[in-house]
Amino acid sequence: MSLSPSDDIALSEIGPAGPRPQAVGRELVGRSPGQLAWTRLRRDRTAMISGTVLAVLFIVAVAAPLIERLYGVGPQQQFQDALDSYGMPLGYSGGITGAHWFGLEPGLGRDIFIRMVYGLRTSLFVAVVAAVVTTLIGVAAGVLAGYLGGWIDAVIGWVTDFALAMPFLIVALAFVPTVALRFYGQREAEPALFRVAVIIVVFAIFGWTSAARLVRGQIVSLREREFVEAAQASGVGLAHMLFRQLLPNIWAPILVSFSLAVPSYVTNEAVLSFLGVGVVDPTPDFGAMIFRSINYLQTDPAYVFFPGVTIFVLVLAFNLFGDSLRDALDPKSSR
């Protein structure tokens, strides 16, 4: 009986145009599931396009002050002389000129382009931070609930139900200004960062539940697998079990959940601003812009289009990328 393994080697993936690896001398490196997924992602055209769009938008957001310097116009500058006596921007389509690429705001005469660049910055910052925080909390809760079960699971489940029962929008509407008032009173100016922090906190309180549910479900099905028992039989501790055995197996759904959470927070932040409890004017923001534009729908329809289309493109790119990410990580998923 031969004990040589060459009889039943079954390499499921042979590298692109690579020769059979030499067995002697060189150390063979296998392709981890993560590397395989990355390769699949690179081949997906939609992913590459949407990914590029997102990268560009991120760069724009981060480089906002630089862009302001190059562009020459600030977000708070008012160009009253470019407005007519009714406050409407002169010129074509809301005041588009070489100096003001997207035109001017009616009423205050601020430049729309640079305000949108800064608005992008706010949106992405809030959305990414909120997504990170909620994913972290959600994963922690889900892992504990899923693996330890028992009363921990029951408690976390109940808290999840509770968080879902609270009407998010209404509570946010009530909570945000109340908290702001408590710290800053009626007359004091509230720093933008504080408001941003409050918004993120509200998102965190409500948003962790979906990640927690997802992770819990994954862990529950995972803990029946024999490698978990094998790890127990080897004598691993709880921390090792959670972080080294279980978590590496669920990073894929977590990543997908994160990538789809970001656009939802972009939307939610814009909704809050639309309703007046988001970032305070004069800080630029998409939602606030669109809210203002509704009053000018008939007189200056261009005003509504710029922020509306931009936010649409942003969210669409995230959704497309998230979908492609999911496909790359789990090729069996239905598409």
Place this chain on the structure above:
Amino acid sequence: MTLQERPLDRDAPGGTPVRQREPGPVAEPLLTVEGLTRHFPVRDRLGPRSIVRAVDGVDFDVRPGETLGLVGESGCGKTTTGRMIVRLLEPTAGRIRFDGRDITHTRGRALRPLRRELQIIFQDPYSSLNPRHTIGKIVGIPLQVNGVRPEGGIKRRVQELLEVVGLNPEHYNRYPHEFSGGQRQRVGIARALALRPRLIVADEPVSALDVSIQAQVVNLLRQLQRELGLAFLFIAHDLAVVRHFSHRVAVMYLGRIVEIGARDDIYRRPRHPYTRALLSAVPDVDRPGGATGRIRLAGDPASPADPPSGCRFRTRCWKARDICATEEPTLSPREGGTQLTACHFPETEPPQ
């Protein structure tokens, strides 16, 4: 290695089986199991809670360097027994003794040294290895977690182990999905060997493999037993495979052992009707041109939640009489045989 004659087990007066030890090179059993029991309470909708008696009073022992085969159909409790022995499950009752020490309820810190002596091989090669770890890491984790520092380092040791089980040590950095089922089982075996245990519970290690690969893996286990002096509790439902690798065999039915004895005794002279029925279903290569008369069992297998009174097998046994329903047969030597059988009317004639 020649098979030692098994010491004769005699009934002590009073009915409780007591093992008499014959002096000899094969001394104390490594693992002794007495009255091992595991019940699972089942929460029913509205009705009373029922209890699944997965394992209901099991006795056996395993000597150093020998293999005890544990066979039975699905649901008879053999996997549960195996899990209890390596302490992945808590016994509801009974006792487990390893190397003289009572380990029935050991847990936590005290369990650590035990892990180095008792290990387990799992059935499913596709789910028993963490898909995110390289096989080097998989085999190395027991060493890492138990603070073992072999000379030359963990990596060197892992590569030695890979070689021992017949894998290319250069594949240290490969992932499980790059291997076939048989190879993955070898990885599982290497992992079980890492801490140099003295007894390995092999829970259906070849059931999920192609028949041609099964032989390879079983031969590997035999070789390892020879070279390392390992004892095995070999759990399986395939009698042909068990025959190849066990010194002694125990047959389980519905949570109880119905027959236990030396391999040849069980296979050549099965006395319990259930054992007979099981063996009659094994295709016999030695007899071309027709299998021996296949015994078909009538009736449905009883449920472990509600086992029949008296002898549990009586609902499917063609020899059942009144006494079988009222009095549970004990596992003891019966007239005309050297193995222990739990039956009021054991078979006396060898099968055709």
Place this chain on the structure above:
Amino acid sequence: MLRFLIRRVLSAVLVLFAVSVLSFLMFFALPRDPVTAMCPKNCNPARLERVRQELGLSDPLYQQYVGYMKGIFVGRDLNSALGGHCDAPCLGYSYVNSEPVTRTITRVLPVTLSIVIPAAVLWLALGVGLGMISALRRGTVLDRLAIGFSLTGASLQLYFVGAVLLLVFSYTLHVVPVPHYTSIFHNPFDWADGLVLPWLTLAFLFAAIYARLSRAQMLETLSEDFVRTARAKGLAKSTVYGRHALRAAITPIVTIAGMDVGAALGGTVVTETTFGLQGLGRTVWDAVREGDLPTLMATVLIAAVFVVVANILVDVLYAFIDPRVRLR
């Protein structure tokens, strides 16, 4: 089954209790003085003090809470200035609107219901239908169009779409009147006419999401072995897909739909603000801006009730569709 139901209802009651306590604390226990908030801008200190007395705000918090809850279930006595006895369900008195909150609610609730329920019917029919069909016709032009539609819809913002539709159909083309509310009992045609834009907006956006969801679910179900077996057995396509596959695919959608409808009922703020309709959501918004705490508290509770009841209904429905749930 009954046991399951009882357990769910108990858990729901507990949740509602927690919601009521939390919102009570949030509104009445924050350092900001609730009275100043409740009383419109031009209150002098004497009036403030009297209001405080009338509302029993000098009482310990838990007593106030009990009084409030008692009011909801059996009614309670308010000061005569506030209208004397307040029948159950008593939700307090709003200084801002100068009327009992209950009356405000009864006025605005039908608006929200009229917006959400027909829209929900539309979006479920359209979304789930589209999703299922595109799953069955995977890869065809219809499928691609459906995917495009759902991605677009899922990425659009409600107020943006609403604004654009308003601009196009109402202000420019004059096809539909400016959105307004008339009771269905007064004039059904005007009711529909006034609400068609919000319906279409909501339907479009949510249908997109549900199309995506049900397509994915259906595809997953269709790839399961039992579908192949059913086809191999010779069952007609319509039976296999319509009865077996649909049933399996629809269960998660039911859960999400229930949650969404429940949430929508409590949160149509954006729709109502965009279209200028005075429903529950808009009332909440006004209450926030004007610091009308009793109204705010009441609306939070009602919204929570919607969500919780929707969840229970969904669970019951789920138990009917999926027998495994019953056996737990």
